[in-house]
Amino acid sequence: MDIDLLKLSKQTNKEALTVYLNEQTFDDIQDLVRSKLNNYHSSDEVGPILLLRAIIQGSPVEGGGNGQCLHRRFLILQNVIEWLGNEENDTSQKTKQASSIVNLLLPEIELLSPSYLGKAANMIVDIVKANRPIQLRLLDIFTKIWNVLSTIDEVSTLNNIFDDLLEAKWYRQLAVGMASALNDMELSDNQLQLVVKYMIRKLSEVDLEEVPPFIWQLLLISRKGYKSLVLNGILDFFNVVTKDKDTSRVEGTVMLHISFALKQDQELGNELIKLMKNDKSKQLQVFNVACLLTAARIHRLQDAVFDLLKSSIISAYKDNDKLHKNHWIAKYTKMEEDAFCKVLLDVTDKSASAGWDQIIQSLTQLAILLIDTATSFGSFLASKNTVIKSRSSHTKEDGPMERLSKFGVEVLLRLFKYHDIVRGEIFEQITSRIMSKSSSTMEFLSLLGTIMREYPDTVESHLNNIKDILDVLSFLPLNIADKLLQVVQPLSKTSDQFRNSLILVLRKSLFSKDLDGRLLAVRGFLSILDEQMLEASQNTESDRNSSSQAVVLEILGLLRRCLSQQAEVRSTVYSSLGSLSQEYPIFAGDIFELFSQKYWRRI
Structure with missing residues (x-):
């Protein structure tokens, strides 16, 4: 039969194909369709796609002999639904074939009568109720049937199907697919609210790795309405339901989904802020605050x-x-x-x-x-x-x-x-x-x-930032400049380059016109002097010692000039160098020589 159907389908005039199909019993056609669907591994000349296309071409909606054509179309849909409703372990070939078959049937669904569509929808709901794995493309057929029935206002049929669907216990791995299907369905306002509440309840039953894609479907549904309900449900799920579980990685993915949804939907972002503002306790949850900070990137x-x-x-x-x-x-x-x-x-x-x-x-x-x-x-x-x-x-x-x-x-x-x-x-x-x-x-x-x-x-990789600050050291208020010198002092120990830059800046401040600038320079020099004397006294036989001594003598030479400046500057130099001479006796002679030169000049 399949060879004959293929030959007749290639003719321009399809009347002979229709007549041939009318001569066949529904059982024979059904058996042929089933055999082709179930042998999708075989390489027959007439594959299931060619067979189904031939039957559809030979079953015109108008004419065709007392509804036989419409019934044949329904038989195809019925058998495809049954086939998709029985998932097998080796699904790679079936998945590829299922996609092609569903793409073939979707445009034909809207040509069926409401009674046939209702029967097909109820078949799919019964399969979902069976709580077993199915091919997800079956849900595309369900969505198409639902939207066609919605277009022709079959309210009673839709209500019955909707109630049965929400009462069904979904197979665990089917949750994301069902959420996607519900998102594509044309729903009334009341139905939309029930769907959102149902999906929020389902969140706790979804496997943890399936939570992000499931929430993404929730966020897509929120575009139709009930944004506050969706956001509340998502936040409560992570703050209450998963409180004792380690869901950090999942939360991070969900935050990215929320961020993307906020970019697409301005009202959703406003609703999130409104939600947090109206209930301050929500701002005391880690996930909620993280969501707000993610939103702040927009x-x-x-x-x-x-x-x-x-x-x-x-x-x-x-x-x-x-x-x-x-x-x-x-x-x-x-x-x-x-x-x-x-x-x-x-x-x-x-x-x-x-x-x-x-x-x-x-x-x-x-x-x-x-x-x-x-x-x-x-x-x-x-x-x-x-x-x-x-x-x-x-x-x-x-x-x-x-x-x-x-x-x-x-x-x-x-x-x-x-x-x-x-x-x-x-x-x-x-x-x-x-x-x-x-x-x-x-x-x-x-x-x-x-x-x-x-x-x-x-710090080393950011030395340029600190050097930029040093350039304005003399223009800073004295208390800030003093604090800055204290802060950068450890760096002058470890980096000769930085210390030299600091000495150069302090040298300029030492000859500034205002007293604060000179006091700042003196304190800075004394601070460097203290650390270099300590370094020299601890490393008496190393190259580092020679370097430290050279720095000490350089700074003492600079401080000699301070002894002719204002009284406050001189007082600071005298008292500090006196203390340093006691703390580091090896430099007491150099300090004494500095003071004695000044003393003999005065005499």
């Missing part, structure tokens, strides 16, 4: 995200300070300052341990923003002469803004430790704050000092 959401996090954190610090002053309230109120700190530090740690690279830049920007905001606010309070004292000790303690700026420094320090990619940015920010004399200069100097102490090996 330019149109950046300001809104940072404003939300900044205002919440500052508010928590201020409220916490008020509670400390009213201990009877503190007993009944949870301190949110520590909670916010813990969450952001956990996010920082997870950016390294879980590979959440997408939040690194946003977290860096947030930490810098917190430092700048806290210091500018603190400067305003300082101008009002506000002093915060503890009730118990009556001594000064850090206020909320000071604690906040220190926390921002701690976040930047951890990011510097974990991520090489962000170190250049942090050094750029340190340089920028110092050179612009910003209100946060001291905090960034403190950060630089900690980096110098704890991660000295990382």
Whole structure:
């Protein structure tokens, strides 16, 4: 029969093909179709695609003898559904063939009558209910049938099919495919809401590796509506359902999916921020904050995200300070300052341990923003002469803004430790704050000092940034310049090149017109002198000793000129060199000679 069908299908006029098919019984046609579908490994001349195409061509929708043509078309669909509903172990060949067959049938489905379409849809639902593996292309057929029935307003049929589908227990590996099918279906508003709620419940049943693609389908469905419900469901899943599981890698992938969805759907981003703003407790969850920081990479959401996090954190610090002053309230109120700190530090740690690279830049920007905001606010309070004292000790303690700026420094320090990619940015920010004399200069100097102490090996590649700061040393206020010299002192020990650059800058300051510049130069020279004397006394028989002694003599020669400057400068030189002569006796003679020359000149 198959050979005859193929020959007749090649004729231009298909009437002979139709007549031939009408002469065959439905059972014979059905048996032939089944045999071809089940022998997809064979290399017959007439393959299943050619056979099915021939039957379709010989079964015109109009005419064809008392509905025989439509019934033959339905038989093809019915047998293909049964075939796709029985998945086998070796599926590579079947999957390829299934794709071709489904592509052939999809345009023909809309030509069937509603009764046939209803029967086919119910067949597929029964297969899904059987809770067994199937070919996923079967769901494409189901989606097509559903949308055709929806177009012709078969409401009653659709409602029955929909109810049966949601009552079915899906096969575990079928969840993502079903979610994709539901996403492609034309649903009423009520049905859409039920689907979203059902899929959110299904999240807990999905295998962990299937969670990201399943959530991606949820995000796609949110374009049709119920964005808040979708976002709430996703956030609650990671914050509650998987709380005791290690889902860090999955969370990272889901955050990327959310980020991509936010780029495509502006309303979804607004809904996420609104959700977090309306319920501050959601900002105390690691995954939620990480999602916000991921969203901050999107330019149109950046300001809104940072404003939300900044205002919440500052508010928590201020409220916490008020509670400390009213201990009877503190007993009944949870301190949110520590909670916010813990969450952001956990996010920082997870950016390294879980590979959440997408939040690194946003977290860096947030930490810098917190430092700048806290210091500018603190400067305003300082101008009002506000002093915060503890009730118990009556001594000064850090206020909320000071604690906040220190926390921002701690976040930047951890990011510097974990991520090489962000170190250049942090050094750029340190340089920028110092050179612009910003209100946060001291905090960034403190950060630089900690980096110098704890991660000295990382500094060498960023020496140019520090040299840029030295170029403006003489223009900085004395307290900032002093702090800067203290911070970079360890570097002058290890890098001769840097020390020489520093000496050159200090030499220029030594002859500046203002007193502060000269005092700064003297303190800087004395600091270098101290470390070089220590170096020389510890290495008495090495080349390093000769180098240190040469530096000591060079600086003593420069300090000799200070003995003719203002009284404050001379006093600093006399007292400091006197102490150094006692601490390092091997240089006492050089120091005595310096003083004696000045003494004999005066006489």
